[in-house]
Amino acid sequence: METLTIGELANRAGVGVETIRFYEREGLIAEPKRRPSGYRQYPTEAVRRVRFIRHAKELGFTLKEISELLSLRVDPERTCADVRQRARTKIESIEAKIESLAAMKVALERLAASCNGSGPTSECPILEELDREEDARA
Amino acid sequence: METLTIGELANRAGVGVETIRFYEREGLIAEPKRRPSGYRQYPTEAVRRVRFIRHAKELGFTLKEISELLSLRVDPERTCADVRQRARTKIESIEAKIESLAAMKVALERLAASCNGSGPTSECPILEELDREEDARA
DNA sequence: CTTGACTCCGTAGTACGGTACGGACTCTAT
DNA sequence: ATAGAGTCCGTACCGTACTACGGAGTCAAG
Numbered sequence: 193m194e195t196l197t198i199g200e201l202a203n204r205a206g207v208g209v210e211t212i213r214f215y216e217r218e219g220l221i222a223e224p225k226r227r228p229s230g231y232r233q234y235p236t237e238a239v240r241r242v243r244f245i246r247h248a249k250e251l252g253f254t255l256k257e258i259s260e261l262l263s264l265r266v267d268p269e270r271t272c273a274d275v276r277q278r279a280r281t282k283i284e285s286i287e288a289k290i291e292s293l294a295a296m297k298v299a300l301e302r303l304a305a306s307c308n309g310s311g312p313t314s315e316c317p318i319l320e321e322l323d324r325e326e327d328a329r330a
Numbered sequence: 331m332e333t334l335t336i337g338e339l340a341n342r343a344g345v346g347v348e349t350i351r352f353y354e355r356e357g358l359i360a361e362p363k364r365r366p367s368g369y370r371q372y373p374t375e376a377v378r379r380v381r382f383i384r385h386a387k388e389l390g391f392t393l394k395e396i397s398e399l400l401s402l403r404v405d406p407e408r409t410c411a412d413v414r415q416r417a418r419t420k421i422e423s424i425e426a427k428i429e430s431l432a433a434m435k436v437a438l439e440r441l442a443a444s445c446n447g448s449g450p451t452s453e454c455p456i457l458e459e460l461d462r463e464e465d466a467r468a
Numbered sequence: 469c470t471t472g473a474c475t476c477c478g479t480a481g482t483a484c485g486g487t488a489c490g491g492a493c494t495c496t497a498t
Numbered sequence: 499a500t501a502g503a504g505t506c507c508g509t510a511c512c513g514t515a516c517t518a519c520g521g522a523g524t525c526a527a528g
Contacts, residue, residue, distance in 0.1 A: 199504060209505085210487055218485090229494055230506060247430050251388030255485070261434075264441060279442040286435045288365055292385050296399075297424045303402060304417040337474065347475085348517055356515090367524055368476060393515070 195225075195233040205242035212242065220245055220259050251289065333363075333371040343380035350380065357395050358383055389427065 202209045215221045221241055224232045241262070247256045264278055340347045353359045359379055362370045378401070386396045402416055 197504075199508095208487070211485085213507090214486060228493095231494075232505085233470085248434075249389050251427055251430055251434075252388050252434075255411050264438070276442045279438045283435055283438050283442075286431050286438070289389055289433070290431050292389055293428050293431070295420055296389075297428070300402070300417045300421050300424070304414045304421075335474075346517070349515085352476090352516060365524095369524075370475085378497095387515090 193238055196238065196315065198232045198234070199243065201234045202239055204239045205246065207242060207246060215242070215245065215255075218255060218259075220255060281286060331372055334376065336370045336372070339376055339380065340370045342377045343384065345380060345384060352381070353383065356397075357394060358393060358400065371379075442446060 196204070198209050198212050202212050205212075212221070213239075216223060221238065224234045226236070227233055245258055248261065249255070249266065253261070259318070260278075262283060264282070334342070336347050340350050343350075350359070350381050354361060362372045363377070365371055376415065382400070383393075383396055384415070386399065387393070387424060391399070398416075402413065
């Protein structure tokens, strides 16, 4: 099976070599096999994992949350109900993110549209869209 | 018109007092009027602005990006085309985020569903869903 | 008119997520 | 055989986004 050096992995995944070593230290990627020289040997699937980490980070997940996401799987050690439960929780937080983003998008589209209209509009139209929840608090 | 102290603002927006001062220093919120004593006096709309910042951060925007979002408006100083252009760019990055999140959601739903099935499934099903773009690079 | 909570300011420290350095070793190509 | 690029490791440093501290002044309730 084809294997990659740390540099090849870093390149394909779009991060630096040092970042790979950092993720390894943090437990986000498994310690790979080594050649006799000590060089790390990665399977090609590792590229996926690193890319996933990168994407998830861009979406506002912390490395801790990402490692929780990555460790979610059907696993004889954990009950089905547990896996379901954890997945549900993550799905909900993802849905909330999607909704906030959709609201921002609407606000920006409204802004772009209002442009052709008349004079200066609201002070900052993007603010108009994003409250709703938690107005109860306070 | 009702005004708020920095503590009231922080409370209603769900952040700490020091965070408000920090955002002021960073130019994310305007310097407010002061009482003769020097105490800051905020209009109630400030709550919205701070909440927006908080939400946007949770969605993976940096403070720099957030300040760009906040300064987008129909403004006699800027041409209509410019505003449109900038809004378009932001909309695109938001759409990309939404798509990644939707893919993650699908992956997690598949995971939760596969649970009832038979034995352990793929090593890490969430990875199956999230590539597509950029496979060209490398 | 005091007392306790709040605010002022500047500066220092923290947590997270990398990023750089440097001296030694290894690999590949010529 | 050797040069040049890549890798090893530990440790130190960096930018971002807060968070805490401390000493002085302010405010509102009793």
